[in-house]
Amino acid sequence: MxxxxxxxxxxxxxxxxxxxxxxxxxxxxVTLGEAMRYAVVGGKGLRGFLAMESARLHGVPALxxxxxxxxxxxxxxxxxxxxxxxxxxxxxLRRGQPTVHKKWDEATxxxxxxxxxxxxxxxxxxxxxxxxTQVALLWSLARAAGGQGMVGGQAADIAAxxxxxxxxxxxxxxxxxxxxxxxxxxxxxxxxxxxxxSLTPLRTYGDALGLAFQITDDILDVEGDAATxxxxxxxxxxxxxxxFVSLLGLDGAKRRAAELVESAQDALxxxxxxxxxxxxxxxxxxxxKK
Amino acid sequence: MxxxxxxxxxxxxxxxxxxxxxxxxxxxxVTLGEAMRYAVVGGKGLRGFLAMESARLHGVPALxxxxxxxxxxxxxxxxxxxxxxxxxxxxxLRRGQPTVHKKWDEATxxxxxxxxxxxxxxxxxxxxxxxxTQVALLWSLARAAGGQGMVGGQAADIAAxxxxxxxxxxxxxxxxxxxxxxxxxxxxxxxxxxxxxSLTPLRTYGDALGLAFQITDDILDVEGDAATxxxxxxxxxxxxxxxFVSLLGLDGAKRRAAELVESAQDALxxxxxxxxxxxxxxxxxxxxKK
Numbered sequence: 001m002x003x004x005x006x007x008x009x010x011x012x013x014x015x016x017x018x019x020x021x022x023x024x025x026x027x028x029x030v031t032l033g034e035a036m037r038y039a040v041v042g043g044k045g046l047r048g049f050l051a052m053e054s055a056r057l058h059g060v061p062a063l064x065x066x067x068x069x070x071x072x073x074x075x076x077x078x079x080x081x082x083x084x085x086x087x088x089x090x091x092x093l094r095r096g097q098p099t100v101h102k103k104w105d106e107a108t109x110x111x112x113x114x115x116x117x118x119x120x121x122x123x124x125x126x127x128x129x130x131x132x133t134q135v136a137l138l139w140s141l142a143r144a145a146g147g148q149g150m151v152g153g154q155a156a157d158i159a160a161x162x163x164x165x166x167x168x169x170x171x172x173x174x175x176x177x178x179x180x181x182x183x184x185x186x187x188x189x190x191x192x193x194x195x196x197x198s199l200t201p202l203r204t205y206g207d208a209l210g211l212a213f214q215i216t217d218d219i220l221d222v223e224g225d226a227a228t229x230x231x232x233x234x235x236x237x238x239x240x241x242x243x244f245v246s247l248l249g250l251d252g253a254k255r256r257a258a259e260l261v262e263s264a265q266d267a268l269x270x271x272x273x274x275x276x277x278x279x280x281x282x283x284x285x286x287x288x289k290k
Numbered sequence: 291m292x293x294x295x296x297x298x299x300x301x302x303x304x305x306x307x308x309x310x311x312x313x314x315x316x317x318x319x320v321t322l323g324e325a326m327r328y329a330v331v332g333g334k335g336l337r338g339f340l341a342m343e344s345a346r347l348h349g350v351p352a353l354x355x356x357x358x359x360x361x362x363x364x365x366x367x368x369x370x371x372x373x374x375x376x377x378x379x380x381x382x383l384r385r386g387q388p389t390v391h392k393k394w395d396e397a398t399x400x401x402x403x404x405x406x407x408x409x410x411x412x413x414x415x416x417x418x419x420x421x422x423t424q425v426a427l428l429w430s431l432a433r434a435a436g437g438q439g440m441v442g443g444q445a446a447d448i449a450a451x452x453x454x455x456x457x458x459x460x461x462x463x464x465x466x467x468x469x470x471x472x473x474x475x476x477x478x479x480x481x482x483x484x485x486x487x488s489l490t491p492l493r494t495y496g497d498a499l500g501l502a503f504q505i506t507d508d509i510l511d512v513e514g515d516a517a518t519x520x521x522x523x524x525x526x527x528x529x530x531x532x533x534f535v536s537l538l539g540l541d542g543a544k545r546r547a548a549e550l551v552e553s554a555q556d557a558l559x560x561x562x563x564x565x566x567x568x569x570x571x572x573x574x575x576x577x578x579k580k
Contacts, residue, residue: 026438028437028443028468029449032442082401087400105377106377114407114441115442118439121411122429131422131425132421134428135425138414142411142415146405147322147405148316152316152317152322152405153318155321
């Protein structure tokens with residue numbers, strides 16, 4: 001049965017973070033473990049929630065779903081720690097707290113990211129599913145995270161900053177599908193992958209949701225204030241970067257995000273009312289303030 | 291049948307590197323793919339060789355063994371690219387060539403390392419083995435590479451540089467088992483994991499080989515010249531770091547390495563003469579000049 005979205009989001013974050021607090025041990029270097037735990041705490045936990053909710057929709061018990069949910073949160077946390085480094089986006093603030101390299105140092109940030117990256121795959125390789133399911137989850141996550149997915153999108157994003165011509169809408173969409181879209185979609189596919197069900201409805205939902213998420217990110221960079229958003233804002237315009245806002249205008253970007261959220265919600269029709277929590281998640285992405 | 295070691299090492303490197311040259315594509319950002327390929331080329335390929343040779347000892351065809359061999363070379367290459375970063379060991383030279391962050395920039399080095407890391411797991415998740423074998427390979431590699439293995443050892447190594455007291459022999463051995471030992475041992479276990487055979491002989495071999503490898507690394511840092519070694523030398527003493535040489539003396543370190551190589555070779559007795567190539571590999575580690 002569908003549940004209140006905010007409660008489901010908070011419950012997923014609690015389950016994932018309490019699991020990871022117990023899971024992350026680094027006997028060779030205590031600081032490394034502290035930095036890893038720091039990096040996975042305090043986020044919205046949207047990807048972990050999406051994984052647990054898509055698993056629930058397919059009858060997977062929460063105790064089993066917490067492993068892939070924790071895996072995607074580790075992977076997401078690693079990507080943020082590396083993205084925040086001085087040689088990348090050079091951010092001092094993340095989730096309203098000092099970034100890992102500000103709280104410790106750059107070496108700790110590189111290594112904590114690397115360790116969280118490996119931890120994501122370790123968790124999937126230990127998860128309580130059939131080996132066929134484990135391999136399907138591992139393969140799809142490695143693809144989504146690597147040079148043809150998230151890391152490729154991040155590299156394209158950095159290259160675009162120093163390129164002579166700003167990207168056009170197709171270029172931005174390809175970049176963002178890699179940088180943020182693939183991992184959001186993977187989170188949504190956890191349930192059907194485990195249940196060996198059709199991937200189509202949740203892939204359509206995830207792709208639309210991921211794009212809407214990025215558009216609202218660009219809108220928050222223009223309209224948000226740093227204290228609420230929890231990270232620096234107005235960075236894109238200062239860097240002269242093409243964004244959905246610079247290409248579509250503020251109203252156009254808002255319209256596009258609303259259309260995407262509507263198609264995301266429509267894609268859930270095979271699941272009926274049981275998918276209302278995911279429908280509410282799409283509304284949340286549209287109206288989020290951070 | 292056992293073969294000439296140098297030929298087997300060169301053949302394994304050719305197989306792995308030609309596979310990876312075709313495998314690594316990054317349509318979202320061409321530079322990223324160039325940096326990834328650059329990072330996997332030109333090394334000795336010892337880990338890939340160990341994986342292929344241990345597979346051969348268990349009757350696994352070379353065409354199948356190339357995937358785990360390529361995976362461990364990707365993982366090793368990622369670790370070198372990140373270790374060379376200015377915030378880590380700050381090295382300009384690797385394998386006689388400019389390090390990735392010198393040839394490109396730090397952001398490219400962080401991302402190329404991250405993409406190679408994901409590629410290692412992707413290759414294992416795609417390899418042509420039973421799903422049970424794939425999960426066993428993936429799980430053990432993720433453990434060996436993460437915060438309790440390689441990354442943990444690297445973090446301990448960096449922490450030791452700024453610690454008030456230098457490490458003692460037990461501390462150095464624990465650190466090195468994490469930093470370099472676990473991945474060398476994993477390479478040696480590829481064959482018995484795939485064949486579902488006893489891990490004991492090749493685990494003993496790999497643990498001793500890995501430790502001998504690190505001791506000879508410390509010896510090369512004292513006795514080698516940068517042009518031959520292909521990276522900066524005399525770094526440990528300059529940094530005031532405890533090493534096997536500082537703790538055992540140069541002669542003591544050489545004796546210890548020779549003893550370890552002998553036990554590594556002894557551990558191979560269940561394989562008879564068929565393991566002579568691995569015995570020669572242990573001799574190579576002892577007498578290597580780079």
